[in-house]
Amino acid sequence: MLSPIKYPPRLDLARIPTPLQFLSRASDKWGAGKRLWMKRDDLTGATLTGNKIRKLEFIAAHALEHGFQTLVTCGGVQSNHCRATALVAAQLGLYCHLVLRADGEPEQNTGNFLLDQLAGATFEILPAREWATQLKALYARLESEFAGAGRPALMIPTGGSDSLGIWGYIAATEELRSDLNEHGIQRAALTLATGSAGTQTGLTAGVAMFDLPLDVVAYAVCDDADWFNRRVAHDWQASLARWPQLPRIDLSPKTRDHSVGPGYGLADVSVYELIAELIRLEGVVLDPVYTGKAFHGLLADLREGFYRDVDDIIFVHTGGVFGLFAHENQLMGVASAAS
Numbered sequence: 001m002l003s004p005i006k007y008p009p010r011l012d013l014a015r016i017p018t019p020l021q022f023l024s025r026a027s028d029k030w031g032a033g034k035r036l037w038m039k040r041d042d043l044t045g046a047t048l049t050g051n052k053i054r055k056l057e058f059i060a061a062h063a064l065e066h067g068f069q070t071l072v073t074c075g076g077v078q079s080n081h082c083r084a085t086a087l088v089a090a091q092l093g094l095y096c097h098l099v100l101r102a103d104g105e106p107e108q109n110t111g112n113f114l115l116d117q118l119a120g121a122t123f124e125i126l127p128a129r130e131w132a133t134q135l136k137a138l139y140a141r142l143e144s145e146f147a148g149a150g151r152p153a154l155m156i157p158t159g160g161s162d163s164l165g166i167w168g169y170i171a172a173t174e175e176l177r178s179d180l181n182e183h184g185i186q187r188a189a190l191t192l193a194t195g196s197a198g199t200q201t202g203l204t205a206g207v208a209m210f211d212l213p214l215d216v217v218a219y220a221v222c223d224d225a226d227w228f229n230r231r232v233a234h235d236w237q238a239s240l241a242r243w244p245q246l247p248r249i250d251l252s253p254k255t256r257d258h259s260v261g262p263g264y265g266l267a268d269v270s271v272y273e274l275i276a277e278l279i280r281l282e283g284v285v286l287d288p289v290y291t292g293k294a295f296h297g298l299l300a301d302l303r304e305g306f307y308r309d310v311d312d313i314i315f316v317h318t319g320g321v322f323g324l325f326a327h328e329n330q331l332m333g334v335a336s337a338a339s
Contacts, residue, residue, distance in 0.1 A: 002293050005209065006245045008167060009061040013088060014044040014053045016172075020179040020314070025281045032302050035189070035312045038284060039176070042291075042319040047115070050319020051199050052084035054168030055160035060088050062164055063154040069154035073160070074099040074135060076265055077125065078289065078323045081159045081196075083112035086121035095151055097120040099138060101131045103265050111325040130221040150253050152225025161198025163239040173210055176314075180212065187213040188312035193294030194218035194255065195264070199318060203234060204251050215310070218255045219294035222264035225255040259297025265289050272327070272334045288327050289318030 002263045023036040031038070048174045063071060071089045075082045075098075089096035098116055102125050109117070116123060124135060139155050146153035159165070176190070190207065194200040200218040206212045220228055232253040240246055261268045267288040275292045278284055286292040295315060307313055324331065 005170070006036055006162070007009055007171065008058055008243070009065050010057045010167070010171075011061045012212075013048065013057045013060070013091070016044060016054075017175045017178065018043050020183060021284075022183075023282050023284070026278065027279055029281065030299050030302060031313075034183070034302065034310070035184075036187075036308060037078075037312060037314045039179070039316045040050050042285075042317045042321060044319070047085055047087055049321060050080050050084065051169070052081045052160060052319070053088070054172055055165035055198060055202075056084060056088050056168075058167040059156060059160055060092060060094075063094065064092065064172050066077070066153040067152065067153075069151040070097060071097040071141055071156060072099070072139070072146070072153045073156035073158070074096045074101070074139075075158050076101050077157075078112045078265065078326050079267055080112060080290075080320050080323060082121075083115045083119075083322060085156065085160070086116045086119035087319055089121070090119045095146075095153075097142065097146070097153070098123040099135065099142075100125045102126065103128050103130055103263075110328075111322045113326075115322060123242060142246065145306045157196070159198050159228070160194030161196040162235065163242045165198045166202045166205065166235060166239050169199050170206040170209065173206025173212060175202050176206075176214070177212055180214075184211075185312050185314075187310055188215075188314050189307050190214040190216045190314050191294065191298050191312050192216075192218050192316040193290040193318055194228055195221045195290060197199070197228050197235060199316070200228065200253065200255070201232045201239075201251075202236045203316070204232060204253050205239070205246075208249055208251060210248055212317075214314070216254060219259050219297040220257040221290050221293050222258075222260060223257070225257040228255040228257075229253045256301065258300065259293045261293060267293060267327070267330070269330070269334065272330050274299070275331065276334045284317070285321050285324070286317070288330070290320045291317055297324060
């Protein structure tokens with residue numbers, strides 16, 4: 001079926017479509033009579049794992065089309081998006097520079113941060129307390145410096161979440177339409193982790209645009225529901241202003257914020273225990289920063305009857321496996337306790 005929407009230029013970077021997997025044992029254990037499914041966007045590629053690559057197909061195409069030679073982006077030291085951007089830049093022969101936020105823990109040369117460096121990305125690290133006040137000025141300086149060096153830079157926001165990155169998950173909703181048809185799902189909740197709101201915005205918009213029988217519910221891993229709902233509305237308005245082919249519709253984002261825990265990149269022991277238990281039930285690996293927290297929140301809502309109006313719940317696995325390695329001690333603790 002041809003899409004009625006004209007997409008911007010796009011590169012073929014992700015291994016898609018990704019499977020929609022029924023979690024039979026997890027459904028039996030936690031489903032409370034519902035069927036639990038997982039959209040395996042952690043399988044978008046070997047090293048380019050996760051949701052970020054769907055956005056980068058459009059972001060990197062824009063960079064090449066407009067003559068940018070450098071990709072600059074930002075995030076936490078263990079940012080999945082920064083790692084994916086560094087690897088895409090290496091794949092395309094572009095330079096990459098990362099502005100990383102230190103969140104109080106020592107920078108471990110492991111996980112995503114190790115891959116950033118192996119991919120040849122240059123980087124600088126800001127203390128968390130300076131992030132909010134200095135990032136904008138630092139971006140302006142870097143943009144000027146790279147232009148002056150003859151390597152013009154595309155300045156990419158946190159998570160690739162803007163009016164360009166939104167296209168990654170608008171496109172993904174067309175893939176979900178085929179998944180629903182294949183598995184005979186009549187109506188479902190579509191759930192996910194949200195950290196910079198780009199995936200949430202794309203899915204919420206795509207579901208509305210293509211009139212899919214899905215209720216999008218996002219689980220915040222930082223901030224609160226009001227912040228995310230306002231961010232989705234802001235990014236959608238920016239997208240409407242930029243892309244005349246998008247339909248003029250209003251979005252009604254739904255965000256749950258009861259599973260944020262101690263803060264971004266930090267998790268309670270119950271999240272680590274859930275990660276270990278799901279691995280043993282289904283062979284599926286979540287991470288403690290995004291997907292583990294969100295799945296934990298989803299199960300809490302299931303117990304409380306939040307999803308009483310649907311029989312099927314789809315969880316979008318947005319990746320993050322490399323971030324596990326910075327939580328080795330916590331995970332080994334629950335693994336030892338369970339053995």
